[in-house]
Amino acid sequence: MLENENFSEITTAGKRLHMQGDCENCFGLCCVALPYAASTDFANHKDAGQPCSNLQTDFRCGVHTQLRQIGFRGCTVYDCFGAGQKVSQSTFGGQDWRKAPDTAKIMFEVFPLMRQLHELLWYLTEALTLQPASQIHDEVRAALAETERLTNLEPELLRDLDIAAHRAAVNALLLRASELVREAALRELEIPKGRRKTYGRGADLIGAKLKGADLRACNLRGSYLIAADLRDADLRKADLIGADFRDTDLRGADLSDSLFLTQFQVNAAKGDMHTKLPSYLTRPAHFSRE
Template sequence: MPETEPTPLDSDCRNCFGLCCVALPFSAGTDFAADKRAGSPCRNLQTDFGCGIHERLRGEGYPGCTVYECFGAGQRVSQVTFGGRSWREDPAGAAPMVEVFPVVRQLHELLRHLTEALTLDAARPLHAELRAALEETDRLAGGTPEEIRAVDVPALRGRIAELLLRASELARACVPRRREHRGADLFGARLRGADLHGANLRGAMLVAADLSGADLRLADLTGADLRDANLAGADLGTALFLTQSQLTAARGDASTRLPTTLTRPTHWPTTATPAPASRPGGRRPSRRR
């Protein structure tokens, strides 16, 4: 049988009906300048489904929009699930489209991680399981609106998360004395120059953490919150399961090393950031939950 075309896992806003600007809610704050209800079009959405302030999102108070990534779900729902007929052309289809889009977005995020796991030579013993999971997830994402709404996403995510963790452990097994920070609260942590080679940082809270100059090669960053984290000079060249949206939410510079599959965010400085003077003391204690 001939191989099927791979499902595109990068956003293509030109072939989407502005679904992220319609389906998702947000509240006024540091990430968004105004409130918006789920299912209500953003006031900046144009008639051609483009953003009227796309080039000025950060300056206009919408940095949250700049870090959002649908992993290709927008164009799939727009052009495949609903056959290229927009919610403006078919108002009756607006509600189903709004319901389906977040589900497909989660499925496409899983597809993105499964696709990366299949590139890991060390995870070759799991490749058959990874391919089966990828095919199942892609089939679910390609269903009818009714079938997509019926998908048990939490159950699927749980199964795939364990499979991806096994792939991650195989990939990181070559690193001795790996640090374990899964789900750790590292808010504002001082980790400048830290040896995090092969560390497990899945789901870690790294908001505003200083990771400048840190060694993050083969670090598992699945779901890590990197908002406002300082990645200047850090080495993420072989980091695992890092996404473009995580990078865009962080702060880096020209000396930050990135995986070849990701691009340097346009708001990062084009020169290396001078290292601040050393300060005494270590990382502050983690906040108690």
């Protein structure tokens, strides 16, 4: 059994590597395809399809080491889940938009769709590691295989894909996995339901004072935790899919065993060296400074 578990961990780690951004093998797609507006996250405005003024001819960022200091914090938060190199090297066979300008428009249209698919791959891969959800693992594997198939479509087919319908189907499956895991965790914790705080999907917790809160196995899917105080909070087995962690204070918080947490969310938050993260996520550099 232990040998099989180790194999599963190795396989999962390998899959996650393909769902992490590899800027060296991308044509700067997040710096061109995506729009942004002047705000606390971006120093100026940029339209979709317009190259960022900091993008160099080799597709590297000219101000990469200074992004937060000069007002481009949003760039340090963003994570493409590996969609950039997939579109660049697979979908378009390594042909960049500068050398083949006729491909630029559809490449920029396909990139955000590929990112959505890769985000779903991230969640589905995690769902397969959740033992309490083993009864639906066959369905999860089927959804994972279908999502992977969609990532390999030709550009025109990708562009016309009904991504919303596919996301809805996958989300229903992920919700079932979450419910199974959280129900099992609640049984183990033996905490009466009446003594636990409950939050609905998309809960407005902006600026909430939740320091030291016991949020184990809570449903925080899609919740707005912008600038919330979660210092020393316990979020193990909490479903965090889609939760907005912009400027959330996670100093000392325990997210080591939370569900569906992404690098994108962690990058947007504030934390320190005492913030506990899942082993497959990287502690942002600004955690040690803020």
